[in-house]
Amino acid sequence: MATTTDYGSWLNTVGDLGVAYTIGIAVGDYEDDYDVDAIKDEYVDAIDAALPTGVFLSGDEFIGPFHEEDRHFNGFPLDDEGELDIAAIVESIDLMAIVEKHELWTIDQVAECLGYTTASAAGAARKKLSSWGVKAADHRPDSDSGRVRAVYLRREVEAAVEARPGQGARTEQQT
Structure with a gap:
């Protein structure tokens, strides 16, 4: 089993306080008009599916392989330091399309x-x-x-x- 490490919080990587906060911004004052729990489940599943194998979202923290030889990020966006660009991956998920499905x-x-x-x-x-x-x-x-x-x-x-x-x-x- 590969050793894992923290790849950063939602705040550090995405710039919002957390997944629930990001969804709250998307639904605005109309939270009662949506199945927010289903939105969160589908959004997190979509993010996990878009991340490289071994990297996942746990609550509001991104976790991934610690050792360099376990990091298989070819084809995934990288930031200026050559690290996995989690923000770019999250931004590629169409949250509003997910929100609309749960009105x-x-x-x-x-x-x-x-x-x-x-x-x-x-x-x-x-x-x-x-x-x-x-x-x-x-x-x-x-x-x-x-x-x-x-x-x-x-x-x-x-x-x-x-x-x-x-x-x-x-x-x-x-x-």
Whole structure:
């Protein structure tokens, strides 16, 4: 087993206080509109996948091989001192694309997307999501009433809308 050493903290290499802080900047004041835990998991996985073998992110610290013969960084960006440029690797990850994948919608937003406007729009939207097999991503307290309400991943709702019957080729009407 190779001996490892600290390659620097998130602050020293990326310039922010930590992974959670960087994600907080990305979502801004809309933290409740996103599955932040899923964003963090996917972001860290993407960073670990982009780093060379043997280098990884542990919390807010980058860890990697201590001995020179264990460092296989060919093809990876290097800084001015010839060391692994972790900041460049992290910057190559599209955090906003990850954030967008984890946007959460309330049932009212789903109803609006479906074009439902009547008083029973929320109920109709729930029924439609159920028929499409779209399940709630989480349950969270409503900011106005305090009642726990389901939230749905926007991408799953939009994918279900795109795939709904009647969209695209009408293959059931063969002549």
